[in-house]
Every structure is written in C-alpha cells, then in structure tokens.
Amino acid sequence: MKAGKPALDIITSDACTGCASCGDACGRQAISICLSDDGFYRPLIDRETCNDCGACAQHCPIVQGPDFNDRKAPEATYGAWSNSESVRQTSTSGGIAFELASAVLEEGGVVVGCVMRDDHLPYHRIIDSMEELQKTKGSKYLPSNLEGVYKRAALETSRRRVLFIGTPCQVRAFETYVKPANRDRVLTADVICFGLPSVLPWKSHVAELFGDDLKLVNFRDKSTGWSHSSVKYAMKDGTVIHQKSNEDVFLDGFHTAAFHQLICHSCPFAKIPRVGDVTLGDFWGVPPEWKDERGVSLVVASTKRGLLAINDLRERGQITLFNTTLQVAAAANPRLLSNHPIEHPHPRRAEVLRRLAKGEPLCSVASLYQPCLAVRLLKRVLPSTARMFIKNVVRTIKTKTFRAIIERGT
Numbered sequence: 379m380k381a382g383k384p385a386l387d388i389i390t391s392d393a394c395t396g397c398a399s400c401g402d403a404c405g406r407q408a409i410s411i412c413l414s415d416d417g418f419y420r421p422l423i424d425r426e427t428c429n430d431c432g433a434c435a436q437h438c439p440i441v442q443g444p445d446f447n448d449r450k451a452p453e454a455t456y457g458a459w460s461n462s463e464s465v466r467q468t469s470t471s472g473g474i475a476f477e478l479a480s481a482v483l484e485e486g487g488v489v490v491g492c493v494m495r496d497d498h499l500p501y502h503r504i505i506d507s508m509e510e511l512q513k514t515k516g517s518k519y520l521p522s523n524l525e526g527v528y529k530r531a532a533l534e535t536s537r538r539r540v541l542f543i544g545t546p547c548q549v550r551a552f553e554t555y556v557k558p559a560n561r562d563r564v565l566t567a568d569v570i571c572f573g574l575p576s577v578l579p580w581k582s583h584v585a586e587l588f589g590d591d592l593k594l595v596n597f598r599d600k601s602t603g604w605s606h607s608s609v610k611y612a613m614k615d616g617t618v619i620h621q622k623s624n625e626d627v628f629l630d631g632f633h634t635a636a637f638h639q640l641i642c643h644s645c646p647f648a649k650i651p652r653v654g655d656v657t658l659g660d661f662w663g664v665p666p667e668w669k670d671e672r673g674v675s676l677v678v679a680s681t682k683r684g685l686l687a688i689n690d691l692r693e694r695g696q697i698t699l700f701n702t703t704l705q706v707a708a709a710a711n712p713r714l715l716s717n718h719p720i721e722h723p724h725p726r727r728a729e730v731l732r733r734l735a736k737g738e739p740l741c742s743v744a745s746l747y748q749p750c751l752a753v754r755l756l757k758r759v760l761p762s763t764a765r766m767f768i769k770n771v772v773r774t775i776k777t778k779t780f781r782a783i784i785e786r787g788t
C-alpha cells in the first residue's frame with residue numbers, strides 16, 4: 379500500500395542535512411547513507427525495495443520541521459564554565475558538554491556524542507564509559523556519521539537516561555524516535571551551528587599535508603588562548619604542528635562557508651526557541667568582567683528539563699554560571715537565532731566543490747575563497763586598536779539588528 383514518499387523525494391537533496399535519520403527509519407533497509415560526489419552524506423534509495431510507505435519522512439528533521447509545542451521563550455541564558463581546569467582546557471569553550479555528559483554517565487545513563495575515527499572523520503557513538511567520553515571533547519568541524527545510531531539510542535531511552543548531543547538537525551531527528559513515555563529520561567543538547575562542510579576539502583587537506591602520518595587533530599586548541607585558538611595536528615611520530623585558524627586552508631574555507639551544504643544557509647533550526655533542552659556555544663560576546671581565555675560557554679536552557687540539568691551541575695559544584703540575556707548572547711553569536719552571516723552560499727561554492735570533486739588539491743582551489751594578498755597584508759599591518767574599533771562598530775550594528783529581531787518575536 380502506498381502511503382507516502384521517501385523523505386528525500388519530498389525535500390530534494392539540496393535541503394538534506396545528511397543527518398542519516400531516514401536510513402534508521404526504513405524497516406525495509408531500502409536506504410543506505412553514502413557520500414555524494416561533492417562530499418556530503420546523502421541517502422541512497424533502492425527503488426526496487428522501497429514501497430513508498432513514507433516512514434522515513436516521519437523521521438526527517440526537514441520534513442517535520444522544528445517542533446516547539448512545549449516551549450516559547452528560553453527558561454534562562456547563562457555564561458558558564460567547568461570548574462575542572464583540565465575539562466575546561468581540553469574542551470572547545472567552557473566544557474559544559476562534558477560536564478552534562480559525565481553527570482548522565484554517573485547516574486548509569488548513556489551519552490550519544492561525536493568522536494573522531496582513525497580515518498579522521500567524525501561519527502556518533504553511544505557511550506557508556508568515562509574513557510570513551512573523553513573523545514567527545516572538542517568540536518569537529520565536519521559532518522558526523524549517525525547511521526544506525528538513532529534507533530539504538532531510542533531503545534536505550536526505555537531503560538536508562540540518555541543525553542544526545544549534536545547539531546540542531548540531528549537533535550530534531552533523534553526527538554522523532556523518542557516515545558513520549560520515555561521523554562523524561564532524555565536530555566538533548568544542541569550546539570549553535572555554523573553549518574557543516576563537505577568532507578572533500580578535509581580529505582584533500584589531510585592527504586596533501588600529512589599523508590598517513592596524522593594521528594590526531596584538534597580544531598580548537600587553546601594553547602594560544604580560547605579567543606585565538608589554533609588548529610593542532612599531532613603526527614604519529616610525536617611531531618606537533620600548530621596553525622593559526624585563518625592560515626589553515628581548510629578552516630579558512632569553513633569559516634567563510636566556502637563549501638557548506640546548501641541547507642545550512644537557510645537552516646530552519648537557527649532560531650529561538652531552540653530545539654535542544656540545552657543549547658551550547660562559544661560565548662564570543664561575553665561581558666569583559668567574565669572574559670577568560672580558558673574558555674566561556676554560552677548556555678541557553680529552553681525547557682524546564684534543561685534548566686534543571688544545568689542548575690544541578692551548579693549545585694554539585696561542577697560548573698560556574700552567571701546570568702546573561704538573549705540580546706547579549708546573540709550579539710556576537712548570530713547563529714543562535716538567525717542564518718546570519720551566511721544566508722547565502724559563497725559565490726564560488728559550486729566551483730570549489732566541482733574542482734575538488736575532480737581531484738584538484740585544496741591548496742590550488744583555496745584562492746577561490748581566501749582573501750587576496752592585499753587584504754591579508756592589511757590585516758597584518760593594521761594596528762590591533764584599529765581592528766578592535768572596526769569590530770566594535772560591527773558588533774554595535776549587530777546588537778541593534780538582533781535586538782530588533784528578538785523584539786519582533788522571531
């Protein structure tokens with residue numbers, strides 16, 4: 379009996395987030411998740427096996443859209459950090475993700491989080507040990523592979539606590555698997571999401587620079603501070619390479635959104651209310667009295683469940699919190715509530731991806747998105763006071779814009 383269409387036929391590939399949820403939903407195993415020619419995870423449907431039952435569409439975050447019946451405005455907005463120096467130092471911002479996760483493990487629950495595989499691609503795992511949890515620390519600025527994870531994680535929710543951490547579209551996908559009777563055992567944390575890049579530039583970058591010698595990568599190493607973090611590449615022979623983010627061709631392309639998947643430019647989840655019980659980000663607009671180069675997290679609790687989890691960590695002495703407002707939070711974190719600043723794909727995106735798909739190395743394609751030599755030189759010679767002044771002017775304009783957006787109730 380035909381009751382619907384596969385999710386991908388409803389939304390088309392350009393709107394797909396690569397979350398892999400439809401693959402888990404198909405009882406006939408008609409969907410496999412593959413890397414497309416331009417380096418994004420996409421469902422491949424076996425048309426002979428598919429019977430158009432429409433089950434996969436019920437679990438697609440884009441078909442279902444944001445579902446916010448249980449919330450309106452956030453319960454609270456905080457700046458925060460872990461009270462453990464080592465957790466804070468080895469996490470991307472303030473280490474709140476790790477603290478939430480370790481509390482769930484201590485209670486006998488499991489954590490669904492993202493770890494880097496030996497082939498330097500991230501994937502989500504169901505984690506039940508502190509040793510494995512360590513590997514979730516740090517943002518991996520690449521699409522994570524969640525094939526098979528949603529269904530298994532949903533089974534866990536019937537017997538123990540589950541914390542799911544991921545991008546907002548992954549969180550929304552997971553929510554579709556949780557039975558209402560089990561919802562109280564579930565806590566979800568979404569990250570403020572700048573979007574996901576193709577894996578082609580990353581694979582090319584690693585192959586060009588390191589071949590098989592790379593052991594580990596940390597996209598946000600804090601040895602030069604949180605706000606000036608660098609990317610750290612550790613080789614198998616013990617050599618360590620630090621690269622400034624804006625001098626790393628892969629990260630530069632990520633930050634300019636030169637090779638993002640298309641849906642990330644009009645993400646339906648970059649808005650208030652947020653999809654997770656808790657939302658985590660870097661508190662870039664942290665008030666000066668709280669600024670700390672060890673890292674400060676931005677935390678938005680959107681449900682009572684999220685608020686309880688965060689306040690519980692404070693009561694147990696695991697984290698420090700201070701109150702802030704959505705306006706302050708959003709000023710330097712536009713993706714908290716809008717698609718700014720990447721509402722439009724990079725003008726050279728298609729060319730970048732086409733040339734990478736043909737096998738051209740990233741270093742020769744990077745000139746399509748890197749600033750010209752004159753701009754780079756200007757950045758170097760402009761005194762930091764002048765750069766600060768320009769930044770402050772831009773920030774003031776943004777604050778006014780976001781205040782207007784919030785007041786409009788977007």
Ligand SMILES: Cc1cc2nc3c(=O)[nH]c(=O)nc-3n(C[C@H](O)[C@H](O)[C@H](O)COP(=O)(O)OP(=O)(O)OC[C@H]3O[C@@H](n4cnc5c(N)ncnc54)[C@H](O)[C@@H]3O)c2cc1C
Nearest residue numbers: 469470471472473474475491492516517518544572659660
């Ligand atoms: C792709 C991506 C884009 C982001 N963009 C922004 C942004 O624009 N603005 C901003 O303020 N913050 C952004 N963040 C969030 C930020 O980098 C921190 O992850 C967040 O502040 C939490 O920091 P933490 O110190 O608590 O934990 P962290 O040490 O950062 O732990 C990260 C947690 O996120 C999960 N995770 C890591 N990589 C991925 C991935 N590729 N896919 C899904 N889950 C993952 C891990 O399971 C882990 O639990 C982004 C994160 C990612 C993964």
Ligand code: SF4
Nearest residue numbers: 404428429431432434
């Ligand atoms: S059989 Fe149903 S769930 Fe599977 S791909 Fe087809 S429509 Fe989707």
Ligand code: SF4
Nearest residue numbers: 394395397398400438
């Ligand atoms: S469920 Fe995810 S992977 Fe499948 S079509 Fe929807 S967005 Fe794409």
Ligand code: SF4
Nearest residue numbers: 546547571573642645
């Ligand atoms: S920007 Fe939106 S669609 Fe893209 S990965 Fe993040 S949450 Fe998913």
